[in-house]
Amino acid sequence: MSTDPIWENSHTEPDVPLAEDIAPGTANDPVAGASEAATLTVDGQQVATQAGATLLDACEAVSTDGEVLALCSYDDEELIGPRSECRTCMVETEEHGVVPSCSFPAEDGMSVSTDAAAASEARDVNLDLLLSDHNLLCTTCGANGRCDLQDVSIQNEVVEPRYGVMHDRSELEPLDDSSPFIQIDRNKCILCNRCVEACNDVQVEGVLRMEGSGEDTRIGFQSGAETMMDSTCVSCGHCATVCPTGALVEQGLVDATTLPIPGFTHKNSAEGIVGEDYEHQPGQMTPMKRELDTQNEPRASASTVEGDATDGTATEGEDRP
Amino acid sequence: MEREAITEGTTTVRVAAGSANRPRGEELFRAAREPESSVASAAVGSTGIEGLEPLVAATLDGETAFFARCSTDRVRSVAAALGDGTLPTDGATAVVEHEPRVATLPTPEDGPLAVGDRVVLGGCGWRRPTSVDDYQAVRSPVAPSVDRSREATARIDEAGLRGRGRGDVAADAPVVEHWEAVAAADGDPIVVVNANEADPRAAADRLLLESDPLVALDPALAAAVALDATDIVVYVNETETLAHRRVRAAADALADELRMDVPIRIVAGPDEYKTGEPTMALEAIEGNHRIEARRGPPGPSEHGVDGRPTLVHTPRTFAQVGRVLAGEDMTGASSDPGTRLFTVAGDVDAPATVELSTGATLDAALPAVETVEGRKAACVGGVFGGLTRSLDVPASAPGLESARLGTNGVVELLGESTCMVALAGSRATFAREENCGRCVPCREGSTQLVGLLRDVYDGEFADGMLRELLRVVRETSLCEFGRDAARPVTTAMEAFETEFTAHAAGRCPAGTCNRS
Ligand code: SF4
């Protein structure tokens, strides 16, 4: 600790939570990538990789025969990913069968095929599965034209996704338009977790988390808040920067790319909107910011149970006179 | 010291009951102790055969009489007769002659207790669950016999031991690579005994922990010594209070006896199917409030609890580890030596857990139960097991796999009125509702699977599309949950395709699906 009086005086309570209090709701994943440099072949071409490389790194070093979409992978920041959830990066290896290239270590001597039937089928099906749960109203979306999902769909020449798209308006989640800075449209979310990692691992703000399970899995707030404005968000915008789709969009860009048709906006593309009652405030901090509370109780508990005598097993039974 | 172990007694009465029949079992135990006599008595765990419970075993000088579903009056008279020096055999379910002071249950010639080989199960329903003395009557603990040399690992390797159960890090593959990975990884190793299983059909691990926890705990301790692990976690379901208590008492007794300072902690995780998956087990043990699967590689053996190298085995696997380290002859199939536990469940009177040599076939388990209504098929491997008409299938992991069945130790019998399309639909729905939500093939794939199966009822059996989806769910899901989830539907379509086409034509051959 510094003994500099100026430092002491100027220092107030930190307004970031301690790292150990952050509860993003995601697994304690290991570091991905190879432990050492390697030479392997991808579609018959030899590739040399560095320590830390994944098969996706190897694939990106050459021109592959198959389209390795790798939608959820994010290479721009060390602390983010690989989440390895979308499974649109599957490749076939001689050694381990079909594997997700974004998180599989590039090991010496591996032989990778990107256009093997099983790998292409897997990428196609998984992309269509993502689209099946996506509100595909691109024309009213703030990310239209700068959306990774749109890009890979075009790259993969999707014409008609085999499982359709989410079209039943009653299935749509309401937009969260409560924050003056960032709008959330969970119907566009692919659960890539980039925003959660940007918020927790890069910014160390501890606002966003993954919550729920199965079909109810969604991006939520560690404080248990229902809306962005009720959360402890500091509006740094990092989440919106890393979001690959139109799920998190800065308010200024929400209607930036929609068609100029009167009455045809992002807001009326979903069934409902929450948070319209907030006045858009100039301050960057949400009211909840300093009242950090958490609703993250562990799901497992260590035992304090003692052995019990009523079992009749520990003490009774053997030595009756 | 006088007789320490119940097995030392020549005149004893035992009352065996599992958690399902525990209140009755306790009542009987109290009644058995009423007559004033010198008869030793013990409340022991289930034998695995629930239909016999509460089971009273009266022993006198190398002869044991069993009384199934015993009444209070009878147990009183049995205890009184023993006190007078006679073995009551009137109304006995079976009478067995054996060596005096046997440490394993003497098996009758026929009936459910005669099914399979009771090796790992030998102490269940015979030895007191938390008594180290009883355990020592069958073998010296293996933990003190191992050291930090590679010897224990070499013996596991030589034996070719495979894992047992979906909660095992090796699933049903050879375990030695995990022992080696844990030993080679950086950090303080830890050993996890994964007994978290919410599938009510899969009862084997619970049986071991309730009836004979030391058969798993002693080998787990041995593994900890061999791998230089600093602690052990036994991970159970929060609802399993009996297993919980018995493990605690047995672990404390073992620590006292062996004077070994590897602490054994018990962690109770959610009573949910997904949390038995090995990487989700790690998350629960770490105390995460939301449980999802962990990405790999590396897997738990290198990056486990708090990032430490972690050996994750089920109690069933540790029981076999114990046999190897005790120098037992493993026999069974050479590709999968030892025995496997199977719980026969489904359309039966009462479920039964039996032990089969891996050289046997599954139908050998059938005499352990009474079926309720004929048998049309079986689902082998638990909720995500494979469907089959025939049980003439090897009980070994490779044998089960080549029959496309599951290896989680369940043979669920399905009666004549079972509709395979409805069953496939219910298993797909289970996958949709219970998955952790992390990866697309499982989360979205199970949703589409349910939809495509529902379409069958509307006249459209898109079998090509279903097969494609099932392949992708099986091959690209992030964890074992999703990889297993495709199995029931895949195998139902293979073995019962005509039922699917019949439904598409508006007819349920089993007559159970009500179209309206
Ligand atoms: S909101 Fe965006 S960044 Fe966050 S998980 Fe969803 S798609 Fe990914």
Ligand code: SF4
């Ligand atoms: S396979 Fe299912 S349970 Fe496993 S990570 Fe994927 S969604 Fe979760």
Ligand code: FES
């Ligand atoms: S990019 Fe590999 S799983 Fe998404």
